[in-house]
Amino acid sequence: MAVDTSGLLLGVLVHAANVQDADSTWDLLKRVKRLYCWLKAVFADSIYNRLPVLLACFLLGLTLIIVRRIAGTGFIVAPRRWVVERTLGWLGRWRRLSKDYEELPEVSETMVTLAMIRLMLHRLAHPNRKRLPPP
Numbered sequence: 001m002a003v004d005t006s007g008l009l010l011g012v013l014v015h016a017a018n019v020q021d022a023d024s025t026w027d028l029l030k031r032v033k034r035l036y037c038w039l040k041a042v043f044a045d046s047i048y049n050r051l052p053v054l055l056a057c058f059l060l061g062l063t064l065i066i067v068r069r070i071a072g073t074g075f076i077v078a079p080r081r082w083v084v085e086r087t088l089g090w091l092g093r094w095r096r097l098s099k100d101y102e103e104l105p106e107v108s109e110t111m112v113t114l115a116m117i118r119l120m121l122h123r124l125a126h127p128n129r130k131r132l133p134p135p
Contacts, residue, residue: 002032007087009116014105022048026056033060043080091115
């Protein structure tokens with residue numbers, strides 16, 4: 001999943017469980033770059049500091065910025081590090097995405113897109129409310 005800095009969806013790619021996320025990054029970044037040609041930088045977790053991701057970013061003209069953990073004891077919130085996890089938390093409230101009900105990856109991608117469209121429409125209609133009612 002690719003999101004902007006506020007956690008809103010830019011692109012999603014669902015693949016088989018035996019494919020590592022970092023290995024399928026090329027397909028996702030290609031989709032996102034085609035839609036958002038102005039995109040210049042990508043923030044990623046340290047798992048994406050691998051050759052396929054670096055090559056994909058180079059070929060698409062993107063700057064890859066790896067966000068590392070802050071050393072220390074306990075939980076420390078690092079900027080840009082929890083944006084995708086927060087978005088996954090929002091999607092977990094969508095009943096159809098709470099379990100893996102779909103057989104086709106395309107249907108799962110569509111469900112994620114529909115859930116994010118609903119979330120964005122709710123934010124446009126109610127700019128002062130933070131919480132979204134359950135679907």
